[in-house]
Amino acid sequence: MPSIDNSFLMNHTCLRIKDPKVTIPFYTEGLGFKLIKTFPFETFTLYMLNYENESNKDLNWSAREGVLELCHNHGVENDPDYKLNHGNGTEFRGFGHICVTVDNIEVVQEKLLAKGVKFQKKLSDGRQKNIAFALDPNGYWIELVENGINKVEAKTDSANYRFNHSMIRVKDPKKSLDFYKNVLGFKIISKKDFPEAKFTLYFLGYDHDPEFKEDSQQGNEQMKRSSLIELTHNWGTESDPDFKGYHNGNSTENGAIQGYGHTCVSCKDPAKFCAEIEQELGDKADWSLKWDQGNIKKIAFIRDPDGYSVEILGHDLFANQPNL
Secondary structure, eight states, X not given: OOOOOTTOEEEEEEEEESOHHHHHXXXXXXXXXXXXXXXXXXXXXXXXXXXOOTTTTTSOXXXXXXXXXXXXXXXXXXXXXOOOBOSOSSSSOOEEEEEEEESOXXXXXXXXXXXXXXEEEOTTSSSOTXXXXXXXXXXXXXXXXXXXXXXXXXXXXXXXXXXXXXXXXXXXXXXXXXHHHHTSOOEEEEEEEETTTTEEEEEEEOOOOTTOOTTOOOHHHHHTOOSEEEEXXXXXXXXXXXXXXXXXXXXXXXXOOOBEEXXXXXXXXXXXXXXHHHHHHGGGOOEEEOTTOSSSSSEEEEEOTTSOEEEEEETTTTTTSOOO
């Protein structure tokens, strides 16, 4: 297993968007994110959003947990035929949602409804009355769950919000857990089985406390975290010869539409980390971009067993580039 030190964190999740003039205000004004960096390139622009506080405000964007990267390909906002895949349709399923946990979920839902935000599921819908799913302007599902941090009756404060997790569906949990735990160094924060519906949820993240015990955190304590990844396993897919797998968000084969991009691991010495992965896995490592070999230097991309991309970068990437 590659060596994992205390610098490792899950930095960001990337989603493609159609129109930043619509999407950025949704996340900043509606969900309280702060736009902390903007990186314009020739054909696309990256917008980095984060819940900023006293503990992270002096850190470079790539040294933070819980960053949301929104990728805008220039010109698509003017294309009436441009569509994005939110990952939950009958075809090309894969990515499921991102989750923001909030201090007072009833107030947050009322605030979003007043702004005209559409919901896939309101609190009053279905059996689970403590979870809602809002829709962003691109159709992505945003799970809303209450974390209870500093809760005040009839009020909400985005200083208490957390970008808690990103959910992807996986075919074979044994293979996926082996990758996320033994290659990337994640730990199982909790595991939840739902026998009636025949699926299991695995929540994974970095925890550098030597006393931490896997599968030991539930409820509000887990909801207070940032930067987890939720692996959803629908029972039987791992042994179904007719199951063709999940869409990774990036492929356009067989008429697939892009949407979700990747998650990202950040550490102080990413070059060393990539070299150790190479040494450990050899040809079994599924690199879509090896370390420092792309147009953007000092990054790498590796694919997990389902083909989802994971970016690897350092805490100082673009540190000297001014915000635009």
